[in-house]
Amino acid sequence: MAKKIAALALLLAVALGVAIGGPTQGTINRNDNHNNEVRVPSSKEPGVPGENDEFVIECRANQRTSILIRGDHTPVTELEVLVYEMARDKAEGKLVARDKGTGDLIGAVWIPAKTAQYRIVIRNPAPFSQENPYNRCYVTIK
Amino acid sequence: MRRWTVLSLLILATPLALAQDIRPWVPEPFTIGPYGSVQTTVAGVPGQESRAIAIGNGHTALGIYVFDHQGHCIAFDDEPADVVYDDRIVSWIATAAGPFEVQFRNLGAGFNRAEANAK
Numbered sequence: 001m002a003k004k005i006a007a008l009a010l011l012l013a014v015a016l017g018v019a020i021g022g023p024t025q026g027t028i029n030r031n032d033n034h035n036n037e038v039r040v041p042s043s044k045e046p047g048v049p050g051e052n053d054e055f056v057i058e059c060r061a062n063q064r065t066s067i068l069i070r071g072d073h074t075p076v077t078e079l080e081v082l083v084y085e086m087a088r089d090k091a092e093g094k095l096v097a098r099d100k101g102t103g104d105l106i107g108a109v110w111i112p113a114k115t116a117q118y119r120i121v122i123r124n125p126a127p128f129s130q131e132n133p134y135n136r137c138y139v140t141i142k
Numbered sequence: 143m144r145r146w147t148v149l150s151l152l153i154l155a156t157p158l159a160l161a162q163d164i165r166p167w168v169p170e171p172f173t174i175g176p177y178g179s180v181q182t183t184v185a186g187v188p189g190q191e192s193r194a195i196a197i198g199n200g201h202t203a204l205g206i207y208v209f210d211h212q213g214h215c216i217a218f219d220d221e222p223a224d225v226v227y228d229d230r231i232v233s234w235i236a237t238a239a240g241p242f243e244v245q246f247r248n249l250g251a252g253f254n255r256a257e258a259n260a261k
Contacts, residue, residue, distance in 0.1 A: 066219075
């Protein structure tokens with residue numbers, strides 16, 4: 001009987017972990033349906049990448065959180081993602097995860113040390129042009 | 143003299159050879175058949191983060207599994223109950239030298255065209 005209760009408790013704990021992992025608001029999936037994609041502006045100055053920092057999410061302490069980003073491939077560019085733990089005064093705070101170097105399919109995983117707001121910055125170094133004003137990104141945060 | 147020259151060249155070439163090993167694996171999009179898998183290896187540098195990503199087309203669930211050189215599964219991402227069940231990422235920090243085998247598995251009965259990379 002005790003074993004059954006322990007097994008049930010374990011199952012519940014696993015299920016709860018799945019349910020509450022990632023952002024407090026739940027999984028975020030932004031894609032190209034209904035213009036719901038994330039637009040990361042192209043670089044307007046050499047050496048200064050365009051940035052999108054629209055994602056400020058609350059994450060729970062010790063819950064694995066991840067972000068996956070896929071660019072529009074037109075053209076493939078070296079996207080970069082940076083994740084900052086925001087300070088109480090809303091300053092950018094500490095860099096907790098980053099990724100680049102695999103074209104426009106990138107991602108990062110972090111385990112928040114505390115429940116806090118996290119700012120996600122996506123950078124696009126491709127030069128601005130009328131044909132390529134931004135990169136349409138597919139983004140999943142969970 | 144020639145022996146020293148050859149030895150010097152070998153020493154100089156070693157980092158280049160190692161650097162080739164740690165280039166990311168960035169394939170063209172590929173299709174994984176029902177319950178099939180695609181695998182690659184990642185060299186892994188002790189103390190440094192490695193990671194693998196897959197984004198599928200939404201038709202079936204995907205999973206990523208990472209095995210060390212002894213065959214132990216050291217990282218995975220495969221929760222089929224996820225709202226987005228074929229966007230996967232695993233990240234691990236090698237405690238010892240690799241190689242690490244990364245498997246991208248199709249967990250469903252249909253085809254899934256996925257984009258993936260690993261480094």
